[in-house]
Amino acid sequence: MGLIEKIKEIEDEMARTQKNKATEYHMGQLKAKLAKYRTQLLEPPKSGPKGEGFEVQKFGNARVCMIGFPSVGKSTILSTLTKTQSLVAAYEFTTLTCIPGVIDYKDAKIQLLDLPGIIEGASEGRGRGRQVIAVAKACDLVLMVLEADKAEDQRRKLTLELDKMGIRLNRKKPDVTITPNKSGMVRITSTIKLTKVDEKLIKNIMQEYKIHNVDILIREDITVDDLIDIIEGNRKYVKCLYVFNKIDKISIEEVDEIARRKDHCVISCNLKLNLDFLLECMWDKLDLVRVYTKKRGNQPDFSDPIVLSNDRNGLMVRSVCAQIHRELVDEFKFAIVWGRSCKFNPQKVGLNHVLADEDVLQIYKSKTKAQLAKQNKQLKGTKHDRKKEEKGDKSSKK
Ligand SMILES: Nc1nc2c(ncn2[C@@H]2O[C@H](COP(=O)(O)OP(=O)(O)OP(=O)(O)O)[C@@H](O)[C@H]2O)c(=O)[nH]1
Numbered sequence: 001m002g003l004i005e006k007i008k009e010i011e012d013e014m015a016r017t018q019k020n021k022a023t024e025y026h027m028g029q030l031k032a033k034l035a036k037y038r039t040q041l042l043e044p045p046k047s048g049p050k051g052e053g054f055e056v057q058k059f060g061n062a063r064v065c066m067i068g069f070p071s072v073g074k075s076t077i078l079s080t081l082t083k084t085q086s087l088v089a090a091y092e093f094t095t096l097t098c099i100p101g102v103i104d105y106k107d108a109k110i111q112l113l114d115l116p117g118i119i120e121g122a123s124e125g126r127g128r129g130r131q132v133i134a135v136a137k138a139c140d141l142v143l144m145v146l147e148a149d150k151a152e153d154q155r156r157k158l159t160l161e162l163d164k165m166g167i168r169l170n171r172k173k174p175d176v177t178i179t180p181n182k183s184g185m186v187r188i189t190s191t192i193k194l195t196k197v198d199e200k201l202i203k204n205i206m207q208e209y210k211i212h213n214v215d216i217l218i219r220e221d222i223t224v225d226d227l228i229d230i231i232e233g234n235r236k237y238v239k240c241l242y243v244f245n246k247i248d249k250i251s252i253e254e255v256d257e258i259a260r261r262k263d264h265c266v267i268s269c270n271l272k273l274n275l276d277f278l279l280e281c282m283w284d285k286l287d288l289v290r291v292y293t294k295k296r297g298n299q300p301d302f303s304d305p306i307v308l309s310n311d312r313n314g315l316m317v318r319s320v321c322a323q324i325h326r327e328l329v330d331e332f333k334f335a336i337v338w339g340r341s342c343k344f345n346p347q348k349v350g351l352n353h354v355l356a357d358e359d360v361l362q363i364y365k366s367k368t369k370a371q372l373a374k375q376n377k378q379l380k381g382t383k384h385d386r387k388k389e390e391k392g393d394k395s396s397k398k
């Protein structure tokens with residue numbers, strides 16, 4: 001039996017099983033089994049053709065991709081927001097590969113990826129769904145593009161497909177730490193009351209994974225799925241913005257209601273409606289921080305910031321140095337900062353100072369290794385000369 005069939009079998013059994021307190025433990029075990037098969041499915045094939053991925057070179061300060069059903073308007077969005085033209089047509093699967101474009105926004109460059117449409121069953125290999133979803137895993141933000149009049153159904157299906165491939169949208173990694181011990185048992189500590197799992201259920205799951213010697217520290221009211229996510233360890237927590245396109249097809253009342261929801265943006269490419277707001281939403285969601293560097297006595301270059309990602313690189317001065325030059329962290333002496341991250345303006349700071357958007361930074365270096373070596377050489381040289389002179393003095397006195 002292939003993996004897909006095994007998965008199907010467990011899914012069928014889960015659908016058949018009534019959900020109640022008595023079946024809770026069995027359901028937990030089924031979920032763990034399912035997760036294990038799905039992880040196997042995610043592993044690249046050991047032999048045979050790997051299947052063409054959609055590798056596109058990273059560019060710019062952040063990467064955003066568009067995921068959606070066919071013909072929801074992904075290519076229209078790319079062609080509208082960037083200088084790149086991606087083929088737009090009324091038939092499904094117009095786009096067959098990954099097409100990158102660049103959005104210039106607030107001095108930053110954001111790479112936007114147009115992708116083929118995906119359909120139900122994508123995670124199990126229908127169409128090029130698996131490759132498409134793999135791209136989403138490596139992005140800073142997913143735009144889930146939905147057709148306004150079919151949006152809820154599309155959203156539910158897409159979320160499920162992404163979920164099956166280990167992508168959790170707009171969620172944080174559950175606060176659970178599992179550390180090995182030598183006690184020969186599973187020890188569970190929780191800092192808050194657990195209402196969705198009990199000790200027996202947790203131990204059942206651990207047994208399913210054949211994990212016996214661990215301490216589990218739980219700091220939030222987790223579900224079985226959260227626990228499995230932590231054990232599997234390969235989940236990706238990705239930000240998502242729900243983009244409702246073609247709002248020209250629904251009523252103004254509906255538009256108004258959707259527009260008020262968190263992480264939602266309503267647009268119409270045809271009517272060129274709200275596209276500026278889409279950019280603003282993307283920018284807010286990406287949460288990028290721009291830092292302008294300046295040289296002593298000069299004005300900062302406000303057109304060319306160093307862009308830091310709030311979650312990936314961290315916001316410390318150290319990250320800026322690392323982006324400028326590999327050795328700058330070692331050569332760093334101190335920096336002076338103007339801006340919102342400071343108590344005083346300007347302020348002298350070290351490598352661990354946390355920067356804020358639009359800060360201005362002036363870095364002072366200590367001498368580089370090469371400079372130090374040169375200095376040493378010169379010093380040696382002068383010592384040598386002095387000795388010579390001294391010797392000369394002595395001999396002349398003789
Ligand atoms: N009514 C309406 N139609 C739109 C809008 N935006 C795009 N379309 C149309 O939707 C159709 C599909 O657009 P595409 O941009 O090719 O869609 P896609 O998502 O890239 O499609 P695939 O590449 O096939 O997955 C085209 O006929 C567009 O003109 C809109 O805001 N309103």
Ligand SMILES: [K+]
Pocket residue numbers: 070071072088089090091092093094095
């Ligand atoms: K299309």
Ligand SMILES: [Mg+2]
Pocket residue numbers: 074075076086087088094095114115116
């Ligand atoms: Mg397209």
